[in-house]
Amino acid sequence: MKKWELKPAKDLGLPATERFRSLRRESGLVSTGMQLAWWSMVRGYMAVWHRLQITGKHHIPVQSPFIMVANHASHLDALVLASPLTWRLCDRIFLVAAGDVFFETPMVSAFAAGMLNALPLWRKKCGPRAMGQLRQRLLEEPCSYILFPEGSRSRDGQSTGFKPGLGMLVAETSVPVVPCYLDGSFEAMKPNQRLPRPRKIRLNIGEPVSFETVANQREGWVQIAETMERRVLELAPRRGA
């Protein structure tokens, strides 16, 4: 017989506001239900308003852990990236989001935590400790992340380069990293716009890469970031071709 494993919630005993911001947060029945409702709505919206076209869906791993990375040009990007995922992954997949945007006020962080299942990354102080926690969670649970290695939205639609933080999560592990290219989201919602326009969005998903042999140190992280940036840009549609 298998031994009983009684594992209390990792965020047990945290007050609500701290829970939302905690990297250890685990969804219960209520938040999972809200997330399911939210993502179904998002999927419908993407299909109708942006006529979302997805290619390479089969590249997404069936089981956690994995990380989806993409170029970042609009607030719509995370919603687009989560669209092709099956509902079974719903409470296993976390959006790694900027703490100073999504977790500053209690109302916004309740939305980010409850609906988007987002985990905060504080850009000014995302030290090795936070990255270590994210890496540990990725491997132990296991879970999956959606993240944008550029660190922030591009202001002009051009890539601003991948940061090596991504490498700190996956170096020396077999976790597959799925490159994705988002096309059209910048035109649909530019940084200064408040509401999205009904522009077509395309999502190209590439073959996953894992970095078992890349050393878990500075050079390795940079190498991983460069590899993934190249893989993502390769997926860009050739204009005028």
Add this chain to the structure above:
Amino acid sequence: MSPAARDRLFGFSHAFDNPVTLVVTLVVGSLLLLAPMLVWWLAWTGRIDRKMKSELITRYWSWLVITPLILGPILLGAAWTIVGIAILSLLCYREYARATGLFREKAVSAVVVLAIVLRSFAELDHWYRLFVALVPFTVGIIAIVAILRDKPEGYIQRVSLGVLGYVLFGSCLGHLGYLANDQNYRPILILIFLSVELNDIFAFIVGKLLGKRKLAPNTSPKKTVAGAVGALVLTTLLVMGLGSFVFRGTVLAGPGYLAFMGMLISILGQFGDLMLSSIKRDLGVKDMAATIPGHGGLLDRFDSIILVAPGVFHFINYFVGVGADQSVHIFTGG
């Protein structure tokens, strides 16, 4: 819906028909007014230090919120009482599920939550057979739903935790809600809540004053034999005193019956407390959650009432019947 049923469910004009309801409401209300003055006086005269004062104030604020939340629905009507107990059951189950890790089994958890909702409907409808049938049905459905993922590892654990969750917070706690189907439910529920809470306080005070021998040092290091016996005596006396007014005119008003009921409340209350301590020790957590400042989780406060509820319910039901003269199937008809 008959006028009598409507009146019991939603009418608060009869809230203070029984003197016990009125007296307890007044006494508890005035205690809540006087308590902060007492704390300030104790601090002012230097009898308690600053740390103790801030702890007492935190606890006072919690009681100031909890007391109206318990008393309000009971006074307002049976429907509010049943809804209140439903919310209490769901929140207690949530704490239990998060502490045991059962919340990760979303399907099992969903079954327990639905069963608690359905149980509350059975209470509102005054449908005793459904209320009873829900226990084996829920056990069966949990056992079935836990198969569906086709992952036998951990099957016994997720089924057992789900069943225990429903039995404790769905079934046991639900008996408080079902009691609201009695015309005389207000003083009965007030008697239960008051004597269970005071039972804890009696055990604490008597233990502090006279306690030497530990009751169960591995389970709950602070409890003493003297505290347990003191609470048993004092709670029984309290129930005998108040109970003679609550059950006036029925066989239960006899001193023998009331003494038995008092002992039942005291013993089951203390075991409920020890049960939650055992669960917490087994899990290795200090509090079940951080819901109420100064108390921990809701379960840390309402643990003592879980086993008392079915005990008192069936004691009353056996001798005089619960809601025997009330219309049944209020919403479902027939």
